[in-house]
Amino acid sequence: EVQLVESGGGLVQPGGSLRLSCAASGFTFSDRFMDWVRQAPGKGLEWVGRIRDKVNSFTTDYAASVKGRFIISRDDSTNSLYLQMNNLKTEDTAVYYCCTDISGSSYGGYFGQGTLVTVSS
């Protein structure tokens, strides 16, 4: 059974930083592209970014709204995914979900339970 467990959310001031983690199990993590998706309170879903696998050199892509501020990384030895968030803005307030390859593969599309990040002074 695929399990994705996010952690690291909390309250942070504008301009601050936070690092989210996602512990993955139940599948071969190293073979998968991984995504972060967020949902602002009462709003819809927004893709944040993606990290590819080792075969694809762990390259990353980001939404325009977070590019230059957020960094996605992974540690295949511990089946962990990370989201480093810097220079946080109030509009970054959201539940952040760790996801397996949401593009549309048969083995992807799983979401974790999410972790809430609140950016406020």
Added chain:
Amino acid sequence: DVVMTQSPLSLPVTLGQPASISCRSSQSLVHGNGNTYLNWFQQRPGQSPRRLIYKVSNRDSGVPDRFSGSGSGTDFTLKISRVEAEDIGVYYCMQGSHWPPHTFGQGTKLEIK
């Protein structure tokens, strides 16, 4: 970026009756490899999203067969043959053909009349 437009945004339904949600993309979702990466997600109140359908019409494991997806090019539909109480929530379409970025529709709230 590909813009995904859902309609309606609110869908009151009677239990046992069918429901249909439309999703349109601003450009064709046919990928260079011939696949069409149009997915549907369900988000029940207070829960994480769950994928129901991938590549237009493929149901994920454990998804009841009352859910079906169809469409091509830029026009797609999610149908529920007979709505049950557990189907209440928000439904999102999402394209994975032309990224970055992956883009979602605004969401359609399915509620009981």
